[in-house]
Amino acid sequence: MQAFEIGLNPATFGWLLVGLLVAPVAGGLIAGVDRILTAKCQSRVGPPLLQPFYDAAKLWGKETKVSNVWIAFCSWMYFTAAATSCVMFFLQSDLLIIFFVQAVGAVFLVIGALSVPSPYSQIGGQRELLQIMAYEPLLILVFVGIFLATGSFNISAVYAMDKPLMLESGVVPMVLLFVVLGYALTIKLRKSPFDISGSHHAHQEIVRGVFTEYSGRYLALVEVAHWYEVVLVLGVVALFWATSWYAIVILLVLTYAAEILVDNITARLSWRAMLGKLWASGLALSFVSLAWLYAF
Amino acid sequence: MPRTVVPFGPQHPVLPEPIHLTLHCEDEIIKEAVPAIGYVHRGLEKLAEIRDHNQMVQVVERVCGICSMIHAAAYCAAVEQILGIKPPPRAEYLRVVWSELHRMHSHLLWLGLYADAFGFESLFMHFWRIRERIMDVMEATAGNRVIISVNVVGGVRRDLTPEQQKWVLSEVDWVEKEVARLKDVMMNDYTVKKRTVGVGILSKEQALELGAAGPMLRGSGVAQDMRMTGYHAYGELGFEPVVETDGDSYARSNVRFREVLAAVDLVRQAMAKLPDSELATAYKGRPKGEAVMRVEQPRGELLYYVKSSGGKYLDRVRIRTPTFANIPPLCAVLPGLELADIPVVVLSMDPCISCTER
Amino acid sequence: MIDHIEDITAETLIGKVEALKKEGYRLVTMTATDLDAETVDLLYSFDKDLALMHLRLSAKKNAPAKSISGVYFAAFLVENEIREQFGLTFEGLVLDFGGALLLEDSVRPTPLCRYTVVEAKPEAPVAGA
Amino acid sequence: MLHMTGTILRNLFSQRATRLYPIEKREPFAEVRGELLFDVEKCTFCVRCQMACPSQCITVDRKAATWACDAFACVYCGICADTCPDGALSHAPAYRPVAREKSQMFYQGVLKEKPKKAAPAAAPAAAPAGESPKPEKAEA
């Protein structure tokens, strides 16, 4: 429980602050860079780097009108859960628990969407649940892979290793698991082809899906919570080569660039196709890599 | 199983225009779809009673902002029929040039919207980027980007100078090159095919029975294109209708994609053959009689019925637009689709609600 | 000035349309024109291999016309429109929008009648259409 | 799945297509029909523009020598300029600027000479500015 002996350990306290305060800023900046790069891929200029912050601040200052007050409750719960999971990541806690805490946020996001009898937010909520159902097993299996490589679900165990996780226990299974993580990452970043429940762009048959009924400051909260989540998932990506800061940065840049590329070269799939594809190929990949890890 | 009722439109981000579909779905499978229109109805056929036949050119041009020039050309051709005059050959060729430019911009616009319908944003951006070149051509040659007002009864109002012709050809070359580059994306991309192949199938028999028009008809294997009738100067140009046989959204998008390239070819042919003559035929008197004119819009067969008894105002202008004809086939293919396919299928008929409701 | 035009009567309409359908004609559209206070001119346009063929029918405004939507389903849309714009009701319309296809109640009825305004009888709208 | 990659990468490493509009303004094409310009000095108040205008937004009073146009109803078709025998009407290549309030174009001129040809009918008695002429009246 060293992670929570806050008073005793200034380093831990520092990491807590990083998780709580630096992470959302980083998440917002990543979102800004993402938008600029995406625009560049489409031969456009794109918004200023700080655009996500402008958006969030503006939303915070808007008049708040809701169709159901539970939207207010759920957006705060989502925010709390996302922030907590992110902080827990920086405190090097248990991967599964971090992930379950993150799931609290996802579930409350859905409950909020479902609490309004609007067909768009209802459908968005249902689709979001399908997405959760699609990526959750994949992430758990990735974590199991990390467990098999390090002997623990604690993130601290990853840092305790001499070799990068990617090279531990054979490169092949870890690379396969990394690909599986990429699937989950695509969903979490709400990027094409898996942005079925509510994409960043509203040009979708369900308007903004799960976000349709969140407005004003509640939408701002959801946005910021999303930044936390992005940092969290990218953090998991970084674990795969966490031996040096350079390696982390290079891995993150490459992964994120790949995500942007994939976002720009694919159409959105329907949820049936998504579920089929994720479960078939994602589970197959993770099964093979886990079997490999068991065998060797 | 519980049904979810989705009010799809009139204000909806996927729909550029207001139309409403009440969709009843189960697990996102459409069980029932009831359309509602009337959100764009202006009643402009009635304007014929208070605008003379020359002013009506500008009115029918605004039936639809996307294929405005073709509307005006069809209307003018109908009135010319009644008047018993023929526009000079240069005017006929120029009408072909501008018609085909309109077709290119309309199809590129549609390809972009279609890409957006299946969530391919970068493709949408790219098609629209290409399209802007055509818009520049329009603006430079006709004085406006969208509603170009080049037609008058008896001919056209604008000419192309030799320099302009050269420039237009070079721009069109660029467009052809850029569009050809996207061929693989539209036709072979895995995710695109996953979203379009086999979605919204309209068989040849259905298409004929339900009166489909344009790419909707040609995508189902019926080689029917009004340009084959040789109106304007089409009869003097080499032209083959683009036909696909599968009848699904993929086939319809392929028809339109290939028509962009065909339009490029037609522009080149017309430019090469552009005869020298007056721009408009002068005439005296007012039209008296009735005429039916059919032309090929980007969206399909467009029919104008004009009746006049020789008074200051026309008796009747009736516009049957292709989307009007394509709504019954659309209603027939919607049930059984997934909700996510609705934008794809609705767009695959290239709806122009503004045309439909007038 | 319109080629291939054939005058028909209300009695022969359906039979003729059915025959055309059998021959492989595609319904292009119907056009209504207000002739005078009592009659509306209905022009049915059909197409086969790019050739047009028309039927012309003079319909009395005060009597319902026969709907061809039972033969060509696609006719429902244009018949609904004519009903709304000219006040001409159609018998056997397969999908009846009850006069609410394009127009709101607040707009005056039968806007395209030049000569008279025929009040469409209020009738029970067909449920579940 | 990778068919779009080439285009995307090309975009990424080449000049963007965007025109930085308010910062860099493009020279308009020469014969673009932009804002409608009226030269009251040249106008002979012959009413032809009013007769031709498809949008019926021009009101000319021959007696009072006024020329008015509901500029916000103008559809930029250029018919009036084509019709004008005196060259009083023309289009600027630049579009009409955006506005917060609606405004009318209104010009008071002086009658220079008798119209060459008798006008078909008297123009409607000076319609109040801002209100579009009723079609029945225009037709009269």
Added chain:
Amino acid sequence: MLDTLLFILIVLPFLAGLGCYVLRAEGVRSLIVVATGGILAAASVMLYFQTPFTYPVEASVQATLFGVSLDEIIMVADFLLLAVILYFGVRHKNAIIVALAILQGALGAYLEFGLIEHAPKAYPTFVIDTLALVMVLIISIVGSLICVFAIPYMKEHEHHLHLPASKQPRFFLVLVAFLGAMNGLVMANDLAYFYFFFEVTTLCSFLLIGHDETEIATKNAVRALWMNSLGGAALMIGIVWIYSELGTLEIAKVISQQHTSAAMLVALGLLCFAGFTKAAQMPFQSWLLGAMVAPTPVSALLHSSTMVKAGVYLVVRFAPAYADTNLGLAVALCGAFTFLGTAALAVGQSNGKKILAYSTISNLGLIVACAGIGTPTAITAAILIIIFHAVSKGLLFLCVGTIEHGIGSRDIEDMRGVYGKMPVTALITMAGVVTMILPPFGMLLGKWMAIESSAGSLFVIVMLALGSAITVLYWARWAGGLMSVEGGEKFKTESQAALTRAPLMILCFGAVVLSFLAPWIYSDMVVPLIKLSPYAVAAGGLQSGAGSFAVIPLFIVGLIGFGVAINALRKARSSHAFDAPYMAGIQSPAVAGAYTGPMNKPVVVTTGNYYLSAVFGEEKLTPYGNFAAIALLVLMFALGGLF
């Protein structure tokens, strides 16, 4: 003291049940039920301070009841019970029940009169360790609360039925006696006793399922009876087999060592099989689903604290005996498969009680999987899930029952927006759902332990990962739907009988508080049982080499977040800036929840959950699931017996 406690826990419910049956006045009955519940709960708490112990304390002393040897009472009762079952089998013309009853009778007779040497027993009749204690606490507290809840519920239930004569006396006889049987079952240290109580629960559940005596109720009751008789027969064969192998019926002895011989493993496999039938593991899930026709308190009782818990108790109790064997692996696979399969089946359901039923089976599968894995962490997981599941699931059943009486339907589609009509019940239901699936609550703690301890088993972990994802789907959509109501005003609190509200409140409170106490429950209940401490308790959390779960800190953070969120809700409510949902711009100004659709007519918006019937439909999935489950059962015996 111990005499009294055991008497209260096991015999008193039977007597109280008889009291309910004999004294037919409604007030008296209510009083008896409430009093018995209170006494049982108190006794179980007192038992907590005595544990662990054996009874009789001196092994050589024989237990008696009213001066008669308990062994003999049990033996006679055993045959009587089989005769009753046989009677029902004949009455309902079910050959399987008849055959199985006769088989069990014959085997029982063979065991009693052929095998056992009737010497005085040298081992205690009852052993109360912490596992038994956990079960007793659940049965006596949660079970009693359900019985109390049943008082107003049954009144209302019969009110709807218009019966000529109340059937409540018989109902409460069985309901209350059930608790005694369960208590006896979990404390018994003798396989013969265990068998007896096991069969009593079978009979009780049969009677309760068939209580309404409709055609479907009778049919489902008979199905429950034959399936459980199958388990009873397997148990009997297993007991005979074990006796012939080990020469004893003492449970403590059987589980004191790991068995590796094929014969013993098959015998233990039979015991597990009996547990599977009772716990309605696939392919036996159909009886528990059929049991849904019974009044809701019955379902609640069967699902949370009795009956099915007897099945998993059996599997967990004997887990040490087959730990680290192929049988263990096979049991884990069966459990994990049930966890996944029934979770998937739950996705296709809109009947609230059926969802609860599948979820129960699913969670039982998780417990069985943990028992099969058998490591100390896995056993910890199993016990914690038993505890938290009982509380949350009992709560949810009572909620569904309450809502059903409020709105006349148990379909989750009809429960949409129930918050507008019954805000308190809806919120309690929501809390129940949250405690089922989300951290930092106990169920998730258990699931976390289960996943981490099964990470070493490829197939099991894949099934658990998939299953837990599916679980989130069907719970979250239910919870969200409850709140689905337009507007934000404060809705009027519904009025309810105190005996309805109190159990709901207590269980809801219990689910939260127990989760908070998880670290202490672990060190108090689990560590003494497994005699190891796989998790270190520090800073309010549990941690092992494999991972850590900071229960208390998460609770604190969660509480802060909850407070902020509630505050935001209050603010939003007081601002009164409510807005209609987005409906593409055509909300009907006149009709609430509708839009102006085609022909300018209002169309009421309805929404439905996704049931993915093409994939997760009950008819589609059940045959495959059952086939796979049977294959796994065959594998279980093959693995245990042959390798």
Added chain:
Amino acid sequence: MLDSFIKKSRIKSPWLLHFDCGSCNGCDIETLACLTPLYDVERFGIINVGNPKHADILLVTGCVNHRNKHVLKTIYDQMPEPKVVVAIGACGLTGGVFRDAYNVVGGVDKVIPVDVYVPGCPGKPEAIIDGVVEALGKLSEKQNAAAAAVAAE
């Protein structure tokens, strides 16, 4: 500090809602063209959100007709404050060439208050950008006025 950042952000992050209120598509495709690479209004932080609940600026094109005037009103009402309305094209301004047609109500300002008028038939993308910029000016004025009103109380 947060307040001033929010104020600044309002100008920096105008989210659009485009509603075609009976237009001929001309203005709509020009509005849409603003989002595409050549004009790319995302430079100003503009996104086309398609949901009135998220929008700051309502772009309306087309001559309002009797059916969609209700839709326009509903959408406008659903937009949270602060909000501005931009009417685009001759039709949106006055009803344009159609204003005499029987089903046309007229300009957008007959149904909801309009802050900025963008003339043209159709309005050019550049003009639409100008219109949005003008609208932002109006937004900031409104904001200052509101602040002044609060201060005066």
